[in-house]
Amino acid sequence: MTENWLVNLPMEVSVLPDWSHFFLTWLRKPLDVAALAPSGPWVAAAVAKNTQLDRDGYVLELGGGTGSITEGLLKGGCPVERLIVIEREPKFVEILRRRFPGLTVIQGDATELGKLMAERSITKLASVVSTLPIKWFPVAAQRSIVDQSFRLMGPGGHFVQITNHMVSPLPRKDLDLAGEEMARIWLSVLPVQVWSYRPLAEIQDNDAFGGMPADAVAAG
Numbered sequence: 001m002t003e004n005w006l007v008n009l010p011m012e013v014s015v016l017p018d019w020s021h022f023f024l025t026w027l028r029k030p031l032d033v034a035a036l037a038p039s040g041p042w043v044a045a046a047v048a049k050n051t052q053l054d055r056d057g058y059v060l061e062l063g064g065g066t067g068s069i070t071e072g073l074l075k076g077g078c079p080v081e082r083l084i085v086i087e088r089e090p091k092f093v094e095i096l097r098r099r100f101p102g103l104t105v106i107q108g109d110a111t112e113l114g115k116l117m118a119e120r121s122i123t124k125l126a127s128v129v130s131t132l133p134i135k136w137f138p139v140a141a142q143r144s145i146v147d148q149s150f151r152l153m154g155p156g157g158h159f160v161q162i163t164n165h166m167v168s169p170l171p172r173k174d175l176d177l178a179g180e181e182m183a184r185i186w187l188s189v190l191p192v193q194v195w196s197y198r199p200l201a202e203i204q205d206n207d208a209f210g211g212m213p214a215d216a217v218a219a220g
């Protein structure tokens with residue numbers, strides 16, 4: 001049988017550049033990583049632009065990978081001590097800790113974000129930014145992630161999610177969300193869209209999305 005040397009390369013090989021660890025992890029766990037290369041700088045800048053840094057609290061990034069979006073958030077003006085990253089893959093956690101001294105990197109599952117924040121006595125988030133392959137998560141896990149995020153952000157908080165599926169990565173009707181595409185980045189391996197969501201109940205209560213059009217609450 002032909003041996004696949006790339007997939008069998010030990011992850012401890014530290015001379016490899018960070019992007020190659022990303023690619024190797026994708027080969028091993030394609031559904032978890034869901035991208036063969038890290039996000040590019042234009043995507044990171046677009047995410048940072050749509051992150052609410054002007055609210056009180058920490059900024060939480062879900063699925064840090066090797067740190068492309070993390071770097072964009074820091075360049076976009078988020079102080080390192082205000083940023084928290086949850087990442088499940090141990091190798092990515094190691095890379096994030098090495099790349100960004102002072103950053104809080106939690107090795108854990110984003111579906112448990114409420115518990116992970118409570119363990120660190122974090123009660124207030126300004127913004128939540130996700131590059132998780134959330135479109136492929138069961139609806140119950142999607143609901144759990146957005147509900148925990150909105151609870152910690154409080155009224156007015158936005159859940160920002162990137163995708164390359166050209167449609168809403170979260171089922172807005174099932175999850176009682178309003179959401180719209182805020183940016184589309186063509187300069188990427190695949191075109192990427194930045195989506196922003198809020199609880200539908202908030203929009204109905206005070207219509208405060210800042211001009212979100214009526215189709216923002218459309219099915220799907």
Ligand SMILES: C[S@@+](CC[C@H](N)C(=O)[O-])C[C@H]1O[C@@H](n2cnc3c(N)ncnc32)[C@H](O)[C@@H]1O
Binds near residue numbers: 034038092133
């Ligand atoms: C598409 S990659 C994005 C990585 C990086 N943020 C970027 O944009 O280049 C998705 C990341 O989410 C992580 N991930 C997937 N499921 C997760 C979960 N349930 N909890 C925490 N991290 C998860 C993967 O390990 C991977 O690093």
